[in-house]
Amino acid sequence: MSRNTLTFLKTYISSPDVTGAVAPSSRGLALALTSPLRAHKGPARILEVGAGTGPVTRVIGECMGPDDRLDVCEIQPELADVLERGPLSEEPLATARKDGRVRLIRAPIQEVDATNTYDFVISGLPFTAFRLELVREIVDVIRRSMKPGGVFSYFEYIALRALGRNLSPKATRQRVGPVSEFLDEMIATHQIKRQTVMLNIPPAYARHLVFTDSQNDE
Template identity: 35%
Template sequence: MSETPGPAGPLTALKLDERLRDTRLFLAQALRTFHATGAIAPSSRALADALARYIHVRPDPDRPMNILEVGAGTGAVTRGIAAAMRPGDTVDLVEANPEFAAHLEGLLKTDSELSVIADGASVHAKPIGEMGTDRRYDAIVSGLPFANFTSEEVGEIVDHYFAVLRPGGTLSFYGYLYTKEVRAVIARRSDYLRQARTSWLVQDLVDRYGIRSEKILANLPPAWVHHLRRPATVPPPRAR
């Protein structure tokens, strides 16, 4: 005989309310700034955990990590990062959208999962290109929608990532499945060719520096997650 689940506890209800607020803000901004947001829904926890894989799996468990998340949005992936962080770790959350950045600042004070990393987290309301290169990171998690950018823009972004990533450090990013195929059917030729050139550049990076790729079906839309490792001794060539 099956039991009927009881009512949700206060913690579960609080988390659901937090996610609803995140989703409402995300959808409102996605409609206004789709080129920069590049998604139709917040990232799933499965995608967030996959992107944080090399924060969980670290070469030296006793050494704190410096982490960079770019395009942190409403914090969906940040929660996966927070779950992988250990005492002494720090994370810089870079978000160019001022509405999202302000929301992240609030989450670090009130969110049940993110408040635990507040002492080691900083929000930067600016594009990644304005961050400078004076700080080094052990892991970078990128949520930027490469498929919406030109290959030149993606090359500049990846050049910046490799400039601030320590030798042996990891870069994790994602892209949606079948984006190029869908654009081939519905997009203008110029847009399809732009996205195809970006896709070729990304594939070249994966071929040269990739250490793992994984398909995440439990996301809307389903996605590929790619993990790259910066060469330990030889500086990487420019991405373009």
Template identity: 35%
Template sequence: MTDERHHRHPDSPSARYGSPVGGDHLLFLAEALRTFHDTGALAPSGPELVNALVVPVTSRPNRPISVLEVGAGTGVVTRRLARVLRTGDRLHVVEANPRFAERLREDPVLAARHPGVGLRLSACRVEELPECRPPAPEGALPEGALPEGSAQRYDVIVSGLPFTNFEPPQVRDLLDLYLRLLAPGGELTYFGYLGTTTARTLTAGPRRGARHRSVVRLLRRFEEAYGLGERTVWRNMPPARAHLLRAPGGRETWTPAGNPAVEPAGGAAPVAR
């Protein structure tokens, strides 16, 4: 990774919760109880959900690709990506939770990735990426950075953010940002848990239930505009639905109001993978 190397602190996640892989559930649960709004779950994604989220990478074009993972958590998806990426590929991992970011820095699977795969970790929110890039040595650029005025574009974005925990304007801004970060024709995956609208209304009251429904409607409009398909993963805790979407080929179709302006490129109906 491009972060500075450091010795393990006695209070680091690996020291407190065990090995980077074995302690995932304990660390995830601890952080979920402490900051559920940003974590959005009580356990990491299961293997079948992970497989659904990395479909754009496992069914990829035959050329190097650039992948952005947002909200990596303890790294269950990150490790899967590290295993399937090839020489020349780049993986940029964004994780705002400092304890999760520390776990990722210590992860042995990521450290043992193929030497031809570039890996960068940004310990910030995805909205803060420009401010989060490390300072470059004089006359050089940090790994993954582009000259001023350029924009980093990704072939694949995998989002683990809990959209339904956020306010609708924040979700709209994130979806718009993902479209700007994707290369033309790039693909995006994210997921949501099943049954959350009813549960949120019953447990948090009508006001939060209404906010939750507004976010769901916003996501549905986005999926109607760009969706390629979805997969329901019943063998996850809790059951979840993964969504696969594709950015248009150089055309802006997602407006700030959250309404599609034109049909997705090609006008094809969504196809489940």
């Protein structure tokens, strides 16, 4: 097990409801999450939320053009340290960071004060581990931060919500049920594409959404 994976696992053990996963995402999942970004032309503003040890950050770095800008948001200081030492100090992100095109935000996404700013928001946040009020608050912040037509990409583990709703202790069922309803409605209204990634622990869906009735539309 690599040092970064061990640090990630330690944060899961100490704060399971913040880390929300036992292992970093695979390259396959990172490629799926970045597929809309890889298809874009022209300068883009990108926000990565919940970057962890940076498997998705690395792939974002690989597909950034010379005029693209990336903000990386991570709430846990020990994981932000891993990002500093790892992907953000390695090429191509190291040079982009020196040029001022990459920023690390060591704070919760709820504190990011951006309106109509990002073309792509790529999230690793574990919505299923959160309470409904927190999910609502975070989705509001993300929607406000996006330009009209921007793409919001995130992942969820296949069947995890169904397990949480049906086979968990009562307290978990009571928390996951309303979160799941909220996510189902958001997906039904805004999802433009879903990719299944079996080569991930555990297998996951990468979901891509466009908020057509964006809070920032005129």
